[in-house]
Amino acid sequence: MPANILVLFTGGTIGSRRGAYGIDVDTTGSYFLMEQYAQISGTPGYTFDTAQPCNLLSENLVPADWTLLARSIRDAFGQGYDGIVVTHGSDTLSFSAAMLSYLCCDAPIPVVLTAANYPLDDPRSNGLANFAAAADFIADAGLPGVFALFGDDRGESVVYLGTRITQALPFTDQFDAPYGAPFGYMRGGRFEPHPHPVNPAAGQLTRRAQAEPPALPASDDAWPPVLYIKPYPGLDYGVYDWPDDRAPRAVLHDTYHSGTANTREGAPDRSLAAFIAYCRKRRVPVYLVPMRNPAGDMYASSALLTAAGGLALEGISSEAALMKLLLGCACSADPDEVERFMRTPLFYEYMA
Template sequence: MKKILVILTGGTIGSKVEGKIINTTAASSYRLLQLYNEKYADDTGFEVIQPINILSENLTPVEWGVLCNCLLELDFEKYQGIIITHGSDTLSYTSALIGTMFENCSIPIVLVASNLALGLPGSNGMNNFRNAVCFIKSSDINGVFTIFENNKGEIPVYLSTHIVESDPFTDQFRSFTGKYFGKMIDEKFVATENYPCLMESDDISLAETYHHTKPSDISLAQKHQYPAKSDDILWNGNFDNKILLIHPYPGLNYNNIDLSSKPKAVLHYMYHSATACTTDGYSIIDFAKKCNDLGIDFYCASFKNKDAALYDSSAKIVNSGVIPLYNISCEAAYAKLIIMYNAD
């Protein structure tokens, strides 16, 4: 039987509590497998690697590059599946990145985290890991997924490009679609019927300045044909070309944003109605024009439907020449852009 590859990256699931400080250690990361083998005496074989070991709030595109290069060096056919252990703070971002880059992978890749350090009362880390193992062994579904038990005792399975970051008060994740892809029930995967298909979320208007083509709606997957074989993915090996991510709030003064480092693109996530301020002195339109004058591509998300009626402010934003993205989470939009602008 093929083994499951476990990629340890640190995070709470790989941390140790000493006094009132929680931090990663080399030994604590491997404790997960020790505890698993003590609790579940099954026939599962594991291979374990640890390319990085950090608390996930300290994650940067450098560590993303290490993780992605690690995956690209693998022969997927050697494994039954892959489990990536991760911190919860940036779990949704790394989920979106891996889910985008390896969307057509030939085996299941499952990301898991823990709400508390292993061994503490109420920790869900072991349960998440156990259900990732069961999902890989029994679901017969390939792709990239994220598993994280909620406070109702349910064990949701998310499409990794649809999970959005945890609420800071309840520590609960949610799906961008409002529905789980499925749940693990008695260690078996049960799919959600009529799960929303967000085809428009794959559409990105590619900027002429970057791709030297007429701007048109092209699926990132179609453009780069990300395949089942990891060694064919068109990525230059790092994330040196940066994307600036902006969230709106009342009073956001775009004059305070320094563009001297010249990011390759700006991703401006918007209010839920696909709006942002267009008032003089606080106008997203003026800022977008400034970016365009500097040769910085400007994307806005998330619009709901290409044919839907728009608020006056939204229509002005779209007509100003920004590149709209449809039905896509903030994390997934950021992941797609940072991959696209660092592609060969």
């Protein structure tokens, strides 16, 4: 099936080459991908336009880069493209996929982020295969929304909803999805959905109501600080005694897999419940993720966290929750407005 595709290069490993000082972005590295793709025999007759909104290793990404990229994507809507491929670094792919899912939640065409495990001139690289599969997904599935695509260690081209891809694991460079349930796979150039109770059917994306996208933050200064904390035994919350002029707008606090964290009495510097109380006095909301449904098997420590004022987020990954909280705080300084934003679904970030 013919397709007219816009390719947006942002750098990352897929746009890098190995040099004297290690792997780094290269001014020609991104376009080398198109040269490689053109040399594949038997490829479909897709047409490509290309642009490079930015060129950086994704670990160097800052929030203003999301604004720039989202604007480049949104400007392409209604321009006759069947879809958009965004080449991206793998380090922050899951974060950008979630953020762009919110900023482009009304996308009328597929927007697919993809990356590479090694530079394209390395024979171990899956970058070309990932790009080819992303183009095929646009042509075959044609589903509106934001997605990510990356090949796994079994040679499968895995398709994720943009809000449902978790960070790549160290050592293996493998991405995953909550519940181990990606949206689907590309096999032989065709999209095969992955049926799972938490996954929407492909038809739901076609029929979904067009969510109202939030406004694009105007500059890097428009993104207020948000603190993200992961628990571990011995965490001392006393180090977070910030002055009023350096307080974060909000806190996202991970819990352990069972939705718990330390609430031990008699040790306030070690207790998340005490830290939540500290934050509430300073009008800094604390969101907790992942949390279990209170009607289910919730631990007593979890109940103490919510009783202290922690705001539980159920059925959403840490990556998707953090990006949504960053964006919510950039859109409003009112904690109540931010909470309403956090609890309003935009693009399948919440799993039933």
